Amino acid sequence: MKISVIIPAAGRGTRFDLQQFEKSPTKLFVPLQGKPVLAHTLAAFQDISRVDETIVAVSPDTEPLVRDIVRQHKLKSVKIVQGRATRAESVWNALKKVNPEILWVMVHDGARPLISRYSIEQLMGALSDHDGVILATRVIPTIKEASWNTRILRTVDRKRLYEAETPQFLRKSVLEAAYLQVQNPYDFTDEASLLEAIGADVCVCVHEKWNPKLTTLEDLKKAEAYLAFDQAGTVQYGLGRDLHRLVKGRKLMLGGILIPGPMGSLGHSDGDALLHAIADAILGAMAAGDIGEWFSDKNPEYKGKSSAYFIRKVMSEAQQKGYRIQHVDTVIHLEKPKLGPLKHKMALQVAKLLGLAANQVSIKAKTMEGLGEIGRGTAVAAEAIVTVRKVRP
Numbered sequence: 001m002k003i004s005v006i007i008p009a010a011g012r013g014t015r016f017d018l019q020q021f022e023k024s025p026t027k028l029f030v031p032l033q034g035k036p037v038l039a040h041t042l043a044a045f046q047d048i049s050r051v052d053e054t055i056v057a058v059s060p061d062t063e064p065l066v067r068d069i070v071r072q073h074k075l076k077s078v079k080i081v082q083g084r085a086t087r088a089e090s091v092w093n094a095l096k097k098v099n100p101e102i103l104w105v106m107v108h109d110g111a112r113p114l115i116s117r118y119s120i121e122q123l124m125g126a127l128s129d130h131d132g133v134i135l136a137t138r139v140i141p142t143i144k145e146a147s148w149n150t151r152i153l154r155t156v157d158r159k160r161l162y163e164a165e166t167p168q169f170l171r172k173s174v175l176e177a178a179y180l181q182v183q184n185p186y187d188f189t190d191e192a193s194l195l196e197a198i199g200a201d202v203c204v205c206v207h208e209k210w211n212p213k214l215t216t217l218e219d220l221k222k223a224e225a226y227l228a229f230d231q232a233g234t235v236q237y238g239l240g241r242d243l244h245r246l247v248k249g250r251k252l253m254l255g256g257i258l259i260p261g262p263m264g265s266l267g268h269s270d271g272d273a274l275l276h277a278i279a280d281a282i283l284g285a286m287a288a289g290d291i292g293e294w295f296s297d298k299n300p301e302y303k304g305k306s307s308a309y310f311i312r313k314v315m316s317e318a319q320q321k322g323y324r325i326q327h328v329d330t331v332i333h334l335e336k337p338k339l340g341p342l343k344h345k346m347a348l349q350v351a352k353l354l355g356l357a358a359n360q361v362s363i364k365a366k367t368m369e370g371l372g373e374i375g376r377g378t379a380v381a382a383e384a385i386v387t388v389r390k391v392r393p
Ligand code: MG
Pocket: 242, 243, 244, 267, 271, 272, 273, 276
């Protein structure tokens, strides 16, 4: 199924105070996180494979600005058509320009820039064999119906109330038929009501995401705050610990640095306890298992392997899942040699492996005052705590 997206964007939006926006003829051109509202709206449909084209209905005075947006944001398959005074007229104009092979249209308000890909996909999935389906939210407040003199007549049963949003996903032929059959098509405020007027079968698709129509300056500020909040993500922590036996005839690697001395760590890989603890902490922060599961010491592939390889693997997983590492704090437990002079070098190396700045990596070292295996010099241990931020992928 191929879909043509129609964006009515010719409205004047008179309830929006444009005073502080000299270069914005309407609210669709005011900046939201530094890019025009309309650019957000158009971009939302760009990477959806079933969307074949986007038709924007604009007023003649804003057409050059829309062309600039299309160019600057490298938007593909966007057609620009002449908009009209009402939304219904603009959509009717755009309908005539839909590629004749396309049987489905999705009409979306230019002033709903926060529409998410998730909601668009939910809407497409809800179509079934209806003539149309529209995105909607449940009405939460208690609703009163009153007479003209404000006397309450009744409390409306909100269980069956929905607030209509866009996109509205409709069979093109039925929408066209509705325009031709109803008496006054340009008075209708959304496409679903046109379909309802001819008795077509339209459904609501309830979604949970916030998809406001920016009507006032206050709405813009809320959208700005919402995006900042959404992108801030959530902070998660991961803990890692590792211990290796120290023996003669092996190298001692810590944080990817060779530590001079007579003893080295025994291990299937290069036995870098610090990098193992960090890798485990990163996996922990993502709740993605531990390095034993990821890099089995039974697997010959990892024999003698540099532990930097494990970090790189874990980092690429973090990248893919939308995690950003913010800080790593570590403690190494080793009796000798004293690590003081090498801590900075280790921090630089770990920072390099994790793509961080040196001040985002903390390396601390302790002896065990001669106590226990570590104190006797027959083991090395390391602990790490990693702070990650999960942002939208
Ligand atoms: Mg280990």
